[in-house]
Amino acid sequence: MPTRILIVRTSSLGDLVHMLPAISDIAAHVPGAQIDWLAEESFAEIPGWHPAVNEVIRVAHRRWRKAWWSAPVRAERAALRQRLRDVRYDIVLDMQALMKSAWLVRQARGVKHGLDWRSAREPLASLFYDVRHRVEFWQPAVIRQRKLAASVFGYTPQGAPDFGLQAFARVPGQAPAEGQATGSPYAIIMPSASRDDKLWPVEDWQAVFDQLQEAGLGLRLLAGNAAETARAQSLIVARENAVVLPRMGLTEIARELAGARLMVGLDSGLTHLSAGLGRPTVGIYKASTPVRTPLVGSAYTASLGDRGAPPSRDAVQRAVEQALGEAPDA
Template identity: 30%
Template sequence: MKAYKRILIIKMSSLGDVIHALPTLYAIRKNWPDAHITWAVHEQFSQVLPGKPWIDEIIYIDKKKLTSLPYLWQLRKELHRHEFDMCLDLQCLAKSALVAWLSGAKEHYGYWELREGSGLINKALVGPHKMGHVIERYLDTVRALGGTVDRVEFPLRRDPKEADAVNTMLQMHGMPKGMPYIVVAPGARWAVKEWPSENYGLLCKRWAEKGMYTVLVGSSAEKAKAMSIRDIAGTTYCIDMTGKTTLQGLIELIAGASMYVSADTGPLHIANALKVPLIALFGPTSPQRTGPYGGAHVHCLISPTSKATPEHPLVDDPECMKQITVDDVWSLYEEVSNHGIKP
């Protein structure tokens, strides 16, 4: 195993993908404890990244400027001053390969799935989990470099001040201090992955009848969905926090939940990293490839008509998620509740 002293990790987006890469960061730090580690990321996803001892420096990549020659020249100068021994591209797309090339690193690597010509810059590192979960595909790069991987850990950034802020916001919305609550994220990056808003509304109504609060989260783009869910639920026990938290605040809000429920979306992977008991709804995507990974806290419901596989991770079937019923989710909730989560 080479004694790398200055390492660049490239994983710029999206939220779930950045979180999937955190176990690789953990393994790199454990195998190269004295290395100076820099992470290149789009700024909007940087709040999930931890500081020292895991990461020494973060470099923000402006994706809108990656076609600008003056910006590329400036970025090249910034990267070159670090004198990287090794660059690990966990994005493996054209834009990340460009950043890898500009880095001036002595060695360029990526995981085995080199796409969009990124193989012209990076050398693929292949391991035993080539067709397995994406977290293991990334960890195979550490194994291929001679490192050891003895566990899957997510060194996620935490902020006590944000925790206090979200607790105050919940109380302002009428939830008594210390009450348990369930976090629900109704949106997704692609509409085909979403569970119907009507179903979320009926589920929240059932929880309210049991005296359980639900908190709806997401960006401001999910506001209309949240309003529809609240109207269907017809209760003050359903609190709308969409567009009201920072990413760090979202992390702390999920961390305080007794349960998390959503389809395949970024906040799901925050819940998984925090080991919050969760129910994940899958259909057009494969949980075996990109779902919440490992642990007794993970409970997946897969649509009976799902055709997604690790080899074909996204199937465009707009009817697929509708096949998961409210009763399906409620039954799983009750089963999980009987193992320690009390409504």
């Protein structure tokens, strides 16, 4: 009989990317693992990319909380509750350790595992688990998630993290798969963020753009909303071979990232996705720390700066130079 497992990790984008190596570990060490994953609808594409995930169950907290008691939202919540009650899992594993994830865990049937009081981001969540695990808080998120899964299933994580994103890889000598990026070599740039305190100076971006274009790369900038699009457009005014990409779904963005020579971006979920896809990636940290969320991947990565201490232009350009030296054609 398969071992039926429910993973609860609903958000956000970067956190779901950090989860993927733990899923690869479980698939490798648990015979017959049948893994379902409960995720926020905005990010539900990400679990679906992993070949070991059987079913992605969608939750819509972000949308529901705008009209929690409306009839349509009550109906959606009731349908989710029924779906969780319809299947009995051998293991229900909360890898988020928040009250909102513990609420979902309690609705599922099966032995409930999660972090203990000292390890959980919201300690009260630990009261809702049948089995609690100690995983030290201040360590990189990818390592922390791999250790939690290993503690639950009784194995020791080994080897480099495997993000399970091979579906996006391009095999040398073969034509690109449908939807994969083609054409001249390019760099992906993520210059925008939801908060102004994360932004990097315009003149520093311009110096990096000069460096990339002198290396023969086009520039493809990502933007998530109208304000970010306007900012990105202003950064490339009068530059040839530079475009702001239209808004796309996560799978389309992943294809763009997988086809890039390298990526340079602010600390964001998409920058972490680039690293997970095995592309050389330079991350700029300004309002967050890389101590717990460094870039992790199979290619060159640089996690530069820290909270309140942005990296210098020279530091970023040195990292870009090294990334260019280690970046084979996509």
